[in-house]
Structure formats: C-alpha cells, structure tokens
Amino acid sequence: MSTSANSSLDKGRRRNTAAELRRENFRIMIRTLILAWHAFAKDRAAVVALIFLGVVVMISIFAPYISPYDPTDAVAKRGAPPGSTGVILGADLDGRDILSRLLWGGRVSLLIGVVPTVAGTLIAIFLGLVAGYIGGWLDQVIMRILDIFFAFPLVLMAIVVAGILQPGVLTIIIAITIGLIPYITRLVRTTTVSVKQQPYIEAARAGGAPVPTIVVRYVLPNMLAPVIVYSTTLIGLMMVVGSGLSFLGLGVQPPEADWGIMVSEGRAVLKKAPHATAFPGLVIVVVSLAFSFIGDGLRDALDPRARIR
C-alpha cells in the first residue's frame, strides 16, 4: 500500500500504457483491500464487534418496524421491573417501555456518535495534511486559527450553540463536530510532520512526484493508523459526551429518547428502578466497546507489520 509498483520500466512506453497503469493500480488496490480484510478478520474480537455493530445499526434503521411500542407512550406501570407484562426490559419512571426507547434511542445515539466524528475526522485529515506537509506560514495560520476553537471547551461550544439554535440533536452534532476538529487535526499534523521526514518521502519527492500525489499516496496511508484508532474510539466517546450534553439539558428533549438521556433520567431513581439506568448504560458501554474493538482491528488491517508474534 505504501509503494507504487510500476510495472513498466520502459520510460519510453509510459504514455501508451497509462490505461494499463491505471488498471494495474486498481488491481493493486483491490488486492490490498483483500489483504486488509484478511488481516482484520484475524482479529476475532474485531469481527465479532463488527457483526454486532452491524446488527445494532440494522436494528436502529428498522426500529420503527420492530419496536413493540411508541417510545413516548406510557404503556406500563411506572418503574415496572423487567419481565412484567408487555415490557421485557421493564418500564421507566414514566411507564414507557425501555426496550422501545432503547431501539428508537439507538438511532439518535449512534448518530451523535458517528456523524460528528466522521465529519470531524475528514475535515481534520484535510487540514492536518495541509498544515503538516506544506508547513510554513500556512501551517501556522491553520494551527493558530484552530487554537482559537481548540481553546473552547467542547461544552461551552455546545452551550452557546444551544442558546442560539434550540437545544436538540442537531445542536449537539454541530457543536461536537466543531469541537473535535482541532483535536484530530493536531494529531494528523503531528503524525504528518513525523512521516514527512521519512526517507521514502524524500525518495518520492526526488522522483518528481507532484505534491498532492505524495500526500495522498505516501503520507496519508502512513499516518492513518493512529488517526483511525483515535477516531473509532472517539465515536464511542462522543456518544458519551452527547449523553452528557443531554444530561445538561442541551440535547435530546423529553419525551424523545436517546441512550444518554435514559441514563440521565434514570440516575435519580437508581434504588427504586435500577433497570431504567442499567440497561441504557450497558448498551452505551457495549456499543462503545464495539467501536473500539473495530478500531483495533482496523489498525491491524491497515498496518500488517503491527502484528508481532
């Protein structure tokens, strides 16, 4: 993945085999992906986590069809314990079915975890690569501007954003995205700078490759490992941060459900109805873990040399 095999050593024939080159590169990419998948699949925990997450995502998408009740309807006695009639996982303090709320809430919680992290990472990779590779004044400008946003506690950002827009899921997503960008960018940049000094970069430059090519083909793949691990862990963490923001009243508004607000609402009645907090809490933890395991597997997949026995 980190070198480009030039199958034609005939410089003279380069023009005519451009198409061939492209096909060759495509084949290499496919081969690399297959290799990556094999490497990933060797990590059983990661595969299990991936399957698990896949199931969770499917369930969330189809929540409206499989959820036994409307998540905002009071359908059982308040605080009914798990196993009571009609509510397998019990009811919360408002008598709403916990299972239904978990299903519907999953959509929101997953969104809050995934969207800002993915968006933030993409933006951060772009900014970090530019800043790290090109360096100089552009680097300074980007990093100093980011420092301004960086100097914002994520929570402050969310609070003010929620004051302008109404509190809600969109607010949290925007706030978390903005808050994440400086963090990931810093990491991208530092790693880029490190990679930039590697000999094969020198070689590529000496070989006359244009800057974007160098960046995309040589630098990017080599700095991805820590970034991807970081980001996948972040997904789980952003789910948790999002739930914290809901806890402060900035996110999902009652009677809507997300896992975070379910935990938060249930805290105050831990003794009386512990299942109201325990189930959503458990779900957050498990899903977060799953993302992390996938992150591990991805790291292995992207850098096969990482596995030493």
Place this chain on the structure above:
Amino acid sequence: MSRFIAARLLTIIPIMLGVSFFVFMLAHLAPGDVTTTLTGPYATEEVREQIRIKYGLNEPLMVQYGNWLGRVVQGEFGKSIANRRLVAELIFPKFANTAILALTSAALAYVIGLFVGIFAASRPYSLFDRLAMSGTLLFGSIPPFWLGLLLVLLFSLTWRWLPATGMTKIIDGGGPGDVILHLILPTIAAAAAPAAIIVRTVRATMLEILSQNYIKVARAKGIRRNVILRKHALRNALPPIATICGLQLGYLLGGVLFVEVIFAWPGIGSQLWAAIQARDIPTIQGASLIIAVSFVLVNLVVDVFNAYTDPKIRISEGMRA
C-alpha cells in the same frame, strides 16, 4: 529552541484576541439578556433600558468589546452583572479548583495509560493485553456522570470511606488532606475516558513502532526487551503519545464539567454554565479567557516537548538538530 518558544508565546496574543472576540459575539447571539432578572417582572422597558445604558449593554458590540479589551489589558476583568462580585474574584479560585481536578485526572490518566499501554504492547494479544484493553475500555466507555454515581454508591454510601460531594468538608473543612480525600472519586470518574484513549493510542503507536525494522535489528542484536522499549521504541513513540496526552489535558480542563456537576465540585465549568444561563457577559468572557489561555499554554508545552524529543520535528521547525 528558545526562539521557537518565544515565537509561539507571541502567538498567544492573537489567539486570545480571537477567542475573546469569538466568545463575545457568540454570547451576544444568545437570546434574552441579563436585565430581565436584574429588574424583576414588574420593571418597565424604560427601567430595563436604563440598566442597559448603565452597563453599556446598548452600545454597538464592537465598542463594548473594545471597552472590555481595554480594561482586561490593564488587568481589570470587571464586575459580574448578575452578582456584583469582581469577575477576577469569581473565576480565579474556581479555575484553580478545576485545574486541580483536571491535572490530577490527567496525571492519573497518563500513568494508567502509559503503563497499561506499554505493557500491553510488549505482550500483544496475550491475556493481559486483552484484559487490560477491555478493562480500560470498559471504564472509559461509561458516561462520567454514571461512573461518578456508581463510585459514590460504592465508596461513599455503602462503604463509608470517601466523601460524596464537594471539595472540602462544609463544616470545619479545608486543608490539603481534606481536599485530597474529596479529590479521589471525581478524579477517577474524570480520568476514565482519557485513560482509555491514552492506553489505546500508546498501544497502537508502540505496536507500530515495535514492528519497524530497526527494532528487529535491535532484537537480533540481543538487546534486552526493556532497553528496546525504553531507548528505541518509546522515544519514537513520544510525539503522538505526547500529543494525545496534551489533548486529553486540554479536553479535561473543559470536560470535567460533568464531573463537577455530579460531585458539586466548585469549578470554573459550572461557573461558566451558570454565567451563560444568566447571560452574565463579563463572567462569561473572563472564564472563557482563562480557560483559553490555559489551553494554549498546554499546547505550547506539548509542542515544546515534542520538539525537544523528536529531532525530526526540530528540523522541520527549522531548529538545530
């Protein structure tokens, strides 16, 4: 090196300007103003106007900002509109409280992160590795406000070992021992997530480095594992690890808000939250500024540390190798 530091220190000024300006504008975009609570439900618009004039809330935003900036430059943070206290008196002690919590949590996270991460990386896929990773991950995935509750349930209410709330005993409290006692549970609750991130990053980075050729060479040469880890691997792993550690400290300075609320820890996060709710602009500005300055300084320390330990970065920054 010193030129590097000096140059970076200079950049603090435009950053502070940027931060304070940005916060100022954002805070004013929030609807509602402080005169509502200042004058009560029966106040006429006329009275509210007079209050606004008194506090200069009617002037164009740029003018207000300029006035505030002028005073800050002289060291005057002004007075809180909501409670008449000097902003400096309000925020500095609270910031110190948050800093104590954040630094202790960061330290705990670093220690756990480095130990567990390095150890796991040196015995990858072993039982310890799996257990350690899962364990830290587990704790790191628990929302801090829930983790705090569980900790309190266990350590304060079931076994009465540690206090449940606050920074000191309410009556006859104070003193370092008292604070340390009160610090333990909030620190654990706050450090869990950053520790998880650091463990994973350390492990990932170390694994990657340990697979490099020069490590294989060193091993072939017969150098002991510990020496390899310390002299060769760790040194190269430092930049991304240090960066992550710095990032986590930065995050903690703001992110401890949830823990502050749970444990009624009198920190700047909750002060800021209250100020925003009261639309108390001077306090919002002051608190944001302090937090921002600390962030920037933390970044600077991290960058300097990285430059110091990684010659490649020194070169790229134009310093002597």
Place this chain on the structure above:
Amino acid sequence: MLKYFKKPASFGLAALVGAGLALGALDAKPAKAEGTLVWAMPAAMSLFDPLQSCGWLTKNATHMMFDGLVELELGKPEKAYATLRPALAESWTISDDGLVYTFNLRKGVKFHDGSPFNAEVASWNYDRFLNPEAPQFSKVGAAFLDFYGRWVASTKVVDENTFQITLSEPNYEWLQVGQSSCGQPEMISPVAYEKYGEEDIALNPVGTGPFKFVKREIDVMVVLERNDDYYGEAPKLDRVVFRQITDPATRMAALRAGEVNMITEPTWDEIENLVDEGFNLSMQPNVPSVWYAQFNMKNPALKDVRVRRAINMAVDREFIANEVYVGTAHSEHGILSAGAFAYDPNYKPYPYDPEGAKTLLSEAGYAEGLELTMEIFDYGWNEAWEKSVQRDLKKVGITLKLQKLEWMTYLGKWLQGMQEDIAMNTMGWGWSVPYWTAHATRCDHQPPNGINGGWYCNEQVDALYSKAIATKDKNEATGYYREANRIIMEEDVAFLPVFSYHNPILLAPNVMGFVNGQENWYDFTLPWVE
C-alpha cells in the same frame, strides 16, 4: 525514559492514595459543629439586597437576615394559611378609611453592625424604593417593588418610634402582599449603605434579622450565623449553611452520606427509600402556589372556548398529583391557591372526562385532531407534569408540542406575553394572599404592565378584584374572589390549573423542630440539630 516514569509516578500515586485514606481513617465521619443545619439547594440565590432579591430560594436567606415592619408567621403549620405577625413593628393600626397604616416600632433594635433602627431609618429604607429624590433611591429596587409601592401615596415619620404609611386607595391585602419573594420592603442599615454604597451593599448584607451574614461563595454556598442580639426569639441553630447542589441525585447522595442534613426537591420516587433509611419527610399541604398553564387568548385555535374547556376536561390531575408526584402534591382546579384565604378545596368544575373532551373538540370542529404549542422552561422536575399533560391531551386528539426554553430566555418571553402561535405557557407561583391572581388576570396587567401574558381581559373580574381588596371583611372578599375564580375558570376558561406541590423536605434524623410552613420558604429560627 521508562525508568523515570515507573518509580516516581507509581510511588507518588500510592502515596497520594495512602495519605488520603489515612487521613480519612483519622476522622471517619465529617464532624458536625453543634447546631449547624446544612441545606442542599437546587439552584443559585440572587442578590442579598432585600429590594432586589428575587426567588423562593433566596428568600430563605434574606428573610433570616432582614426584617420588615411585619412578617409571616411560619411556625403554625396546622392552619390553612399563614398570617402576619409583628416584626420591627410591635403593633400597627389601620385607619377606618383603610388608608393610613400607623406602625409602632420596637425600641432598642440594632442592626448587625450595631447601628440603631428607628422610624427615621424605616423611612430612609422606604425611600429607597419610593422616593426618586432621595440619594439612596434605587431605580431597580423601585421596579422590583412596584407591585407593593404602587399603592403607597406617602410615608411619614411621626416620632422616633412611630412610622406611618398612607395608601392611595384602600387595599386590605397590601400589607401581606409585601411578604412575597421578589422584592421585599425590608430594612438595611443606612450606616452600612454609606460605607459600601449602592454597588456593594448587596455583597455586605446588614439587617436586623435573627441570622447574620458570614460568607458567600457564589454558586457554592451561603453561610449565616445566629444573631445573639436579636430582639425576638433567638434561633436555636448556631449556623445555617445553604449549599448549592444542582443535581438531584447528588443532593440525595450528599444527604445519605451525611454531608447535608436537609434537602428539598428530592426525586419523588426515592422518597419512600429515603424514609425507609431513616430520614424524616416533612410536607405542607397548604403551600400558596399553583402550577398552571395559561391559555393564550390570542391564539387562533384557542379562541373557541370549547377547546379550552376540553383541555381542562382532558387532563387527569389526580394522576399527576398521586402517581407522577406520588402524593407529594394535590390537584388544583381553579386559579385560587391553597395557603391563602378564599381557597375552596372542594371547587372542581372539570372532573376528568376525556370522552366529554373529545365530544367538545369535535363540536368545535377538531375531530381530526389539533396541534398546539406550549412554551415551557428548563427546570428538571416540571417535565413530569408537562409530559403527563401531553399524554392526556394526545388521548383526546390534541398533539401538544412542548417547546422548552432555557430559563432566562423563557422568562423574557413570559414577561413579554405570548405570541399568537403559542397556545400556552406555564408558571407556578402564588402569594399568601389571593390578590396575586389579579396580577395574572387583570386587563391592565397585560404586558408590559404586568404578567398577564395570556392577554386575558374581563372587566367584571377586574371589578371583583377591586371590591375584594377594598373590604376589611375576609368573608366578603372571599365571596368576590370565588366569583372571579368561577368566571375565569367556567365562563372564560383562561387557565389550566394543574396541581399544587407540598414541598416535600427530607431531614436527617438529628434535625429537630423543623416546621414546613405555609410558604415556599422556611423559618430557620425554629429547628435545631442534635
């Protein structure tokens, strides 16, 4: 490098934990100084200038530090409502025409800073909000106290210990109206005012009350201590600490851990458990406040009185009081609250009748359903009843959208009056006299002159209010108020009253003598801690 990390860090950590545990073992339970009551409060207090302090929470501190001419008797919880008793005035008389109040002041009363209180000082204090020419005049104070000051025509110092207030028209509730929690006509020391000035007087409260100010850490705690020179019954407690803990689960943890010995606003569902654990529950059925939703008379859908009636019939108030609030509240059906005279506990014009509601709605043309928006504010425990109302309305075909606004934003909007597209907003308040309903319903109290944000207007009702305050006879006044209530609820249907909260308080077993009186604040001179 690893070596550097290993030893100092782990040693340091171990030392830290070890030291902490050792110190913890040395004093296993937080020792309580004798006679200190620590109360965990859910929110922040406002300024400690009696003219400007606003809110039930703040009132707890200010009415302990400051006195007015009269005060509420909060030590007789068995009565249906609180009445006035002497404070700085030993006695007072009202002239026959109801206009002149003559107060005979106590002699020899001193402020906490030692300066004397007398009629001159009383007059100086009243000038703070009544006399724009006076140097100590506070515009803001006058704005807060407008609801009290607007009745006053003049004041007079008769002699050293006699102070007179003349009203512009008779209002037999006026004196007790001054016992509300947003702006109070209480006395501060002019000497202290000279020393600290208008700006800082709120930071250095000096009053004549049973407790003295010790210290305040903003958003953390307020500490008061006993005033041993108090002219009346000195408090039994040495100190009172108001400690701010915003999160309800944290409050309960603090109570269970013994770090506070009193909490309000517990989670109702935990009350049973806390009682089982040995804490004492104290409640007051006659708290003078109603939680209600006010209808916006300008909202197009609500213009039809049948819709408003239907809403009143559709809400299951008993469920809210008994299930949602697990019996720590009772249902309210009219705008008159318990805890004040004129209250009729048997007044129930709209029994729970969802079928009837549906019928009315289809008569009004909304058989297909109706969408309404209610503005609510961000305060934890309100959600419970609002969600319940939302569910009840859904059952009869009304989709109620709850628009939550953060408190400051909400307050601003509430005071401006509802926009047309908003159907209702909510509030919970009341006074220990029924005249507060006038502030929410009089034609001339529509914003910006008052808080009648639903734009309700019925001159008949206004006339009834005017008659009610002009008569000395409580029974006659009760008649007027109940008639006004009937018109408001049955003819005009301007409100959806829901419930009144019993202010459940949980006390540690060593707190004795605490009285949960007929108000939203408490008399701390009564309890003591063993």
